[in-house]
Amino acid sequence: MPLTHITSAIRAEDIIRAGSISTRMCGIAGGPRAYFFYGRPAYRTEDSAVLKLEGACPFCFIFRESLIARADNIHAFDTGAHANRLYSHILTQDMAVEDFSLGTQMERPNKLIAKVFASMSAYFDGDRTRVISASDGAEAWEFHARAYIELISSAGRNEPDDRVCSIEIAIAEAVPLNGNLLAVVVPHTLWSGNKRAPWLEALETAGASILPSPFHGGRAPESYHCQGEGVVRDYYRTALELPV
Amino acid sequence: MSAARLISFLPLAGAIGFALPVLSHPSQPGPFIQEIDERTRTVRGFQLLEDDPSRFVPLDTEVVVSVGAPQVFVFVARGGDALCGSLKELAPDLRLCAEELNRQPEIQLQIFDLIGDDQEKRGARAAVREAMVRDLGPNAVRYFLNALVRGDLWDLLVDSAPDTDAANRILSVRGRIDAQLGPAGDVEINLESIDRRDLWWIDEGKLIAELEGRFSTLSLPYPDQPVGSEEESGDFLFHGIQAPRQEERMVLLLRALLAEPDSAWVLATKYAPRTRFEDRALQIIRRHLEPGALPGASATKLAVYCAFMLFRDVYPRNRGRYLLYLARHLGGNKEVASFVADKLQRSTP
Numbered sequence: 001m002p003l004t005h006i007t008s009a010i011r012a013e014d015i016i017r018a019g020s021i022s023t024r025m026c027g028i029a030g031g032p033r034a035y036f037f038y039g040r041p042a043y044r045t046e047d048s049a050v051l052k053l054e055g056a057c058p059f060c061f062i063f064r065e066s067l068i069a070r071a072d073n074i075h076a077f078d079t080g081a082h083a084n085r086l087y088s089h090i091l092t093q094d095m096a097v098e099d100f101s102l103g104t105q106m107e108r109p110n111k112l113i114a115k116v117f118a119s120m121s122a123y124f125d126g127d128r129t130r131v132i133s134a135s136d137g138a139e140a141w142e143f144h145a146r147a148y149i150e151l152i153s154s155a156g157r158n159e160p161d162d163r164v165c166s167i168e169i170a171i172a173e174a175v176p177l178n179g180n181l182l183a184v185v186v187p188h189t190l191w192s193g194n195k196r197a198p199w200l201e202a203l204e205t206a207g208a209s210i211l212p213s214p215f216h217g218g219r220a221p222e223s224y225h226c227q228g229e230g231v232v233r234d235y236y237r238t239a240l241e242l243p244v
Numbered sequence: 245m246s247a248a249r250l251i252s253f254l255p256l257a258g259a260i261g262f263a264l265p266v267l268s269h270p271s272q273p274g275p276f277i278q279e280i281d282e283r284t285r286t287v288r289g290f291q292l293l294e295d296d297p298s299r300f301v302p303l304d305t306e307v308v309v310s311v312g313a314p315q316v317f318v319f320v321a322r323g324g325d326a327l328c329g330s331l332k333e334l335a336p337d338l339r340l341c342a343e344e345l346n347r348q349p350e351i352q353l354q355i356f357d358l359i360g361d362d363q364e365k366r367g368a369r370a371a372v373r374e375a376m377v378r379d380l381g382p383n384a385v386r387y388f389l390n391a392l393v394r395g396d397l398w399d400l401l402v403d404s405a406p407d408t409d410a411a412n413r414i415l416s417v418r419g420r421i422d423a424q425l426g427p428a429g430d431v432e433i434n435l436e437s438i439d440r441r442d443l444w445w446i447d448e449g450k451l452i453a454e455l456e457g458r459f460s461t462l463s464l465p466y467p468d469q470p471v472g473s474e475e476e477s478g479d480f481l482f483h484g485i486q487a488p489r490q491e492e493r494m495v496l497l498l499r500a501l502l503a504e505p506d507s508a509w510v511l512a513t514k515y516a517p518r519t520r521f522e523d524r525a526l527q528i529i530r531r532h533l534e535p536g537a538l539p540g541a542s543a544t545k546l547a548v549y550c551a552f553m554l555f556r557d558v559y560p561r562n563r564g565r566y567l568l569y570l571a572r573h574l575g576g577n578k579e580v581a582s583f584v585a586d587k588l589q590r591s592t593p
Contacts, residue, residue, distance in 0.1 A: 009256075057256060125419065125420045125437075126419075127420065127437070188350055188353075188372070188388060189256075189261060189350045189351065189354065191380070191384070192349070192350035192372055192375060192376060192380075193349060193350065193372070193374075193375025193376060193378065193379045193380070194375065194379055195348060195350060196379070209383070209384075210380075210384065211384065211387045212376070212380075212384055212387065212388045212391075213387075213388070213391050214353075214357075214388065214391050214392055214395055215354070216354055216357045216358065216395075217261070217262030217317060217319070217354050217357075217358060218262065218280065218285075218315055218317055218358065219280075219282070220280055220282050222415070223282065223395075225419075226398070226418050226419040227391050227394070227395060229419050230390070230391055230394045230419070230422065231387050231390075231391050233422075234386075234387050234390050234391075234424075235387065237524075237557075238386075238524070239383075243556045
């Protein structure tokens with residue numbers, strides 16, 4: 001599946017003008033990293049920035065799957081949410097985030113999806129009802145595997161979103177848009193008829209698809225997110241022929 | 245905190261259009277934004293806004309926002325004037341703004357999405373569609389129209405929910421409630437994720453009829469393939485694949501390709517898809533089954549492979565029907581028979 005990166009319109013403009021997704025110092029990884037999700041257009045927040053998604057409507061960048069070859073690390077879930085103790089209702093303090101690393105092999109995410117979610121569409125949807133049971137998915141002595149399955153099956157406590165079942169890709173260098181970007185989902189007010197943001201036109205000229213998503217005033221952040229997710233799903237199905 | 249005063253706004257996508265109202269309170273300066281009850285469009289509470297205050301545009305207004313009261317909006321009109329208030333208060337001014345913005349249909353659409361009647365919404369959507377077709381091309385329009393249909397389906401479901409719990413259950417799975425607009429104005433919906441407790445009050449046929457009524461004139465025929473097809477074209481070739489259901493028509497097409505690859509290929513290239521599923525099916529078939537590209541045995545395997553591929557594109561609720569047609573028309577093929585049997589074993593009541 002492609003890699004996604006969601007950010008606010010304000011930051012998206014900076015990214016597009018800079019021509020790359022730059023790294024930022026990450027306390028968890030202990031160095032500069034750029035973060036992506038595998039396939040899922042899940043929220044990526046560093047604090048309580050869910051609010052910012054309403055304050056500045058969300059953009060979703062969709063990158064070529066081949067980018068995963070440059071991964072510095074792949075984790076089974078969002079490590080930022082782990083650091084913020086959003087998974088503490090299941091994971092004990094003894095379970096370090098490194099224990100949930102998938103390494104850097106490109107095929108690991110699909111293996112995890114096949115084993116745990118059974119299908120790409122269930123993973124994309126974050127459909128917890130399709131997740132394998134902990135007893136079927138791991139032996140009793142496979143503590144971390146069991147905890148992971150329990151975690152993604154559980155109804156979240158204090159979870160602002162569905163990052164728990166989003167496979168996270170960390171890259172330790174800036175990622176140029178040119179040659180890597182497939183498409184970007186944008187609010188329709190920036191890409192509609194003759195009213196088009198000039199910095200988006202540059203992306204289209206470089207070969208990326210610009211996908212407008214309805215942006216109405218006064219909706220809850222979840223509404224914008226779900227609309228964007230639907231557009232991403234349509235793009236996967238029609239342009240990339242992925243079974244989501 | 246049960247109320248807060250509107251002090252500024254955060255501009256969103258452009259200079260003109262809706263902006264994010266920013267609030268404050270004498271004892272808790274914030275800044276805050278409204279937390280909205282999506283079902284009632286009233287204020288449920290306030291949340292701290294973590295953003296760069298230098299981007300806030302100050303407002304000189306006495307508007308106070310209270311919990312339980314209607315949501316307050318800020319609209320930046322042409323010339324930079326900020327209109328503030330509830331939708332009821334703003335509606336007359338917003339209509340005037342919409343009239344002035346006839347060259348910005350994307351903003352008109354935002355306005356009429358909130359205050360417009362059915363006719364105004366349809367007009368605004370048609371204007372955006374026309375501008376997108378002209379300047380962006382058909383692909384962008386299809387993504388956009390599907391998103392609009394999807395959003396309307398979510399709103400219809402939430403509005404018709406019998407109580408708050410049911411509405412919240414719908415909202416919690418809306419990302420998996422899908423709708424697609426076909427090239428002939430047909431709408432397919434997928435309600436598979438909806439909680440069983442809510443199925444009793446949902447009338448799928450009524451929802452489809454409502455959505456088709458709203459979007460039939462907005463749908464986009466696929467390029468170079470006029471909507472209509474076999475009956476209108478009068479081409480005798482198509483008589484072999486006439487059936488009321490799209491799933492059966494595509495299975496009949498595969499059967500023809502297995503029996504007479506060369507002559508059926510003409511049919512496959514001329515067939516005009518009437519629905520989104522047919523369009524996807526034809527793309528798969530045309531890509532894989534060009535006659536002469538492969539020896540006969542491989543072509544047969546590919547036809548069977550296409551039958552399997554189409555299964556994933558069939559809407560989940562129609563998959564049983566698709567399996568029935570596969571069994572009826574292609575069941576003589578061992579691999580297809582095995583595929584159908586396997587899928588039936590996996591299905592749950």
